[in-house]
Amino acid sequence: MKKLLLTLLLALPCLSLVAENATWIWYPGDYEIWLGNDLQNRRTQRGTFFPPFWKVDTHYPMVEFSTEVNPTEDETISIQAEGKYNVKLDGTFQQGMPSSLVIPAGKHQLNIKVFCLDRVPALFVDGKTIQTGPAWKTTFEDKEWIDESGKASDKSGTTYMPAGSWNFNLSENAPSRFHLPTLPMSPVTAVKVNNGLLVDFGKETFGFPYLHGLTGTGKIHVFYGESKEEALDTQHCELLDVVDVESDTTSELLLTNSKAFRYLYIETEGDRSIGSVDMKYEFNPLVYKGSFKCSDTLINHIWNVAAYTLQLTSREFFIDGIKRDRWVWSGDAYQSFQMNYYLLNDNPTVQRTLMLLRGKDPVSGHINTIMDYSFYWFLGMYDYYMYTGDKEFIRLMYPRMQSMMQWILSRRNSRGLLEGQAGDWLFIDWADTPMDKKGEVSFEELLYCRSLETMALCANLLDKQGESQQYADLALNVKTILMKEFWDKSMGAFIHNKVNGVSDGTVTRYTNMFAIFFNYLTQKQKDGVKDKVILNDNIMKISTPYMRYYELEVLCTMGETNYVMQEMRNYWGGMLQAGATTFWEKYNPQEKGAEHLAMHNRPYGKSLCHAWGASPIYLLGKYYLGVKPTAAGYATFEIRPELGDLKWIDGSVPTPHGTIKVYKDLKTIRVTASEGQGYLFIKAKKPKTTAGKLEKVESGLFRLPIVGNGQEVTVTF
């Protein structure tokens, strides 16, 4: 793209330097918090407003934006803001709230201050060379008069940040006006049932019911169901609307608060009648940049339904489920991030989600109130860097990472470990039998240790070696205690927890699985864990796709791709057989019929479209196509294709500015990479290629250098 622009410039020498587009700007993270509140407050339960129960943040109401400009000739700029504002040119107020201003040729300082409560203070300035964009500075504390001898902002102690922005590149697209696009969608069937109309859209969907041909008067009751049972159970369905309209003035009704459903059941009062029902489907217009196809139609079906599940839950932010909670949960989002890197590769949604989850200082509780969810947030930050190479986002967020970790460190016990205190929710997983969460819980300590290591990595990235070492030392202390006191040599596994230094010998899967990913164990220890914990039916089983995700991932990393393929068929295939059109919050193969719908002590409490159900996207991309970055932003990568029990696989994984395509069958591998450089690993005795020099790694394993030049490389064996 850069190359093309340069060519154009060379071809049109009389064209002056093409300016960047102006875009709306704000204090970084503030719009994300505002939009997050808007989203999360849309949750209702049977018509009642149901907002989050953790601390809800808001934006800085007063923000100053500034830039140095240097036009070669007098330049008229237009100015628009969300809020009340003033404009200073070279420190001098301009009269009123000017909507345009002439900037004289030469070097000038432009400062615009905006105040707004109900929306985020935001600014759009557009001129020939002067445009708002991420190069503008912003602050919430200008302290302009600090230095009585002058206005030298470098002495003011003011903290400036690069302005936040997204893609609001038109002056009329003010940030507060953002909404997801919609498309009309028709139902598959609409039949009279009981006293009402049951409408079926054929699969789980999301949006605004649209009623046509209204006549008569009387209230309209709309009952939503992810299942037919739920829609028809007017006393217990989770979502409903009761509305009234003047039928004299309109024969149509578009409901206002978009919701999740497959079925609508509609009853009316009085002589009200309804002609027909369809909907406006609301969605985040993200394209599938990743793909997967293989020789097994069931697996292809699973991949497609998983992709649709992720599409529905990737909205303004990565949310947990579309019916309930419609909130941004850090542990759920962490998995969405990973799936995103293999399907959508959409950075802005990851950034928005990470910024919203972190919120504002002071920290007064764990993210979403959940201790493990604070840690997933740290892990998600570094993952983001690895998959995107976007160091500037780490730089922006590092102070927020620090203050989050500072709060966590303030809660250590005398051994430097964390225990649940009043206000801390230790979630870990929804489990069928109660889990002991008292004292030092090894899973939390493990995630805590990894988060400290993440802090060390990020500090190092920003050339803060001193801080990096401090975090590394803290991590080492936790890791040492973990290995000494929670690794039970005789059992060959991590114990679950210790209360006042005493363990009851319980072993759960969580710590043991994650210790394998984090590479805290020797190969021998890992093998032991696999047999004694992961594949041991006496250890409490996992019944959510949430932790199945990690369980299957760990088996993939240990070479069990045949087993995992079969588990995918059983578990996700099982949901499909039970009628799923998107993947669920929880699935227990032992349950039957409407039992599948119940959860949280409510008959339809379970979410049937839950992001954490979509993990096959990630597993198939990372462990079958076998693609992952080995340096930030796919500067280097590896490709380790695995067939499992399949005959062939064919797919692609997005990279920051391109894609890596992989095909494998029983005799051939073909890969194409469009950027970076990496290695293709081939498990074969005597692979052959004309595309480069194969290097032997060990017996039966070779590697071939791959250059990201868009050329297809074929290896046969």
Next chain:
Amino acid sequence: MKKLLLTLLLALPCLSLVAENATWIWYPGDYEIWLGNDLQNRRTQRGTFFPPFWKVDTHYPMVEFSTEVNPTEDETISIQAEGKYNVKLDGTFQQGMPSSLVIPAGKHQLNIKVFCLDRVPALFVDGKTIQTGPAWKTTFEDKEWIDESGKASDKSGTTYMPAGSWNFNLSENAPSRFHLPTLPMSPVTAVKVNNGLLVDFGKETFGFPYLHGLTGTGKIHVFYGESKEEALDTQHCELLDVVDVESDTTSELLLTNSKAFRYLYIETEGDRSIGSVDMKYEFNPLVYKGSFKCSDTLINHIWNVAAYTLQLTSREFFIDGIKRDRWVWSGDAYQSFQMNYYLLNDNPTVQRTLMLLRGKDPVSGHINTIMDYSFYWFLGMYDYYMYTGDKEFIRLMYPRMQSMMQWILSRRNSRGLLEGQAGDWLFIDWADTPMDKKGEVSFEELLYCRSLETMALCANLLDKQGESQQYADLALNVKTILMKEFWDKSMGAFIHNKVNGVSDGTVTRYTNMFAIFFNYLTQKQKDGVKDKVILNDNIMKISTPYMRYYELEVLCTMGETNYVMQEMRNYWGGMLQAGATTFWEKYNPQEKGAEHLAMHNRPYGKSLCHAWGASPIYLLGKYYLGVKPTAAGYATFEIRPELGDLKWIDGSVPTPHGTIKVYKDLKTIRVTASEGQGYLFIKAKKPKTTAGKLEKVESGLFRLPIVGNGQEVTVTF
């Protein structure tokens, strides 16, 4: 009042217990911040929006209110909120946003959660026995699902606060609708000058110009002046409005953003003409609870003008001046608090001001960016307690005092002292010659020391003895260094500052004056300071009423009431002679005519109605009527009447629930106190009374116990 109600109840035995009134509630401090933003953002400079340049805070957007109720019979409550809300009764959602609800007889838990961005989430619940009020709890982080085994909020770690409230006791008086009342006010003269109309209201005032009899079309230009010169100088006056109205539809124009002025100069464009001009005077309807009269009409005039100055600057909050800045500055407010205790005795305005100044965590700068202003805030907190006895406000604010002090402590140098860092403004005073503010400035260290002592006092008050001792130790360290290194024995005075441990020997008045109030000096040291510093014309003179306040106070404490009386006549009387109708930001007797109007490098930059100009109210009440509390809330007090050079004084000082009246002439003292108990001190050789036993304190000084029973006590001598 209480007594009357009781009588009524006894008289009407069938009347059931009268419930308290319901009142609007919010998260404590949040409404104050919201209202403060509203106030401070009304500043304009020549028509341009001119908001504060420090960090501007905002309210928690999501707040939960809760209470336990226990009606003896089913009770219907009405519910109103500012914002979107939900209602839970015993943990169960009630459908929609109910505007009324039946609470069944018996014990129940009522929780109402409100979300609002543009206004403060606020609630008004009214029933026979159930009403919102300060007994309700509020939190910004309910964490309701923390404890998976139940909803025991005592385990949730949630921090609850008692709800904030003021006097919005009607459901229709929602907090966001608050505005100060207005009264119509007519000008004294209106004459044609140049091309316009010059309107004079006879004295400094504040409000909304009101134009009548408009005809024709064309813009109207309104120029405001605290002086005639300013109003007529259309190019340089500080405040102006340019407005246009459709004269077809209205012949009247009420301007919208209330402003300070004595004069209006109005010009029109086109064929626009104006019939007449008056105004709506906007004011905080506080009554003068204190009074002062004496034998000198000039002093009486000064007291009256000072009272009017304080009235004009006591608005939604105690502001600095009504023309400019119209902001809440901590150092200015600290003086308004003290004057308030002798004139208005209005606690809510003090509370609002203290809460707004402190704002929200995290602390990222000094209050108003000024180091000394942070310290005055601490001092103001304890003064408030002494004058009101309101310990609950200290309890509410203590965590905010702690986090403010924590931030200050984080900025100490290696000696435990504070130096100005980037972002810190060391104000001290407007001085005629530049003041060195580098290094360790003794005045700042002194205020810092006093603030630490204040923290120790407040911690102790709340039974936090450990914390109290820590603050006391920190204070002692600062005081020790001050006395050892900044008290110059040879000069008998504190030196101004040290840069890298070196002083240039400069002495200024500030540290020396305050060290006397704070009682950090021996009597001998004090006497030395008086002669060598305070009454020494070679030490840089003070030219603001701001520091004159303290200078005269220190002289009062040292018995110089004759001298101070004469200084009041000269300084404040000088302003009156120069035409003042309210007291000024700065007064230099050497200046003439329009020189008095200039400041901050602008011809009319000076504020001619500035709260800190009103200190005679305080000096006359505290050091001539001689009344002050010696225990919190006037539980004990002392009265030390002083005539200075007057023949008689007669006045009253408000106490929390009453008043202390004092009359003194050359032969008699008469006092009446309505609460508490104290001592009247009489300087006389042989005083006489029939009202109790006179105790001799020392030669020529007696004291008489005074009981707050409303009985007048007379002493002759």
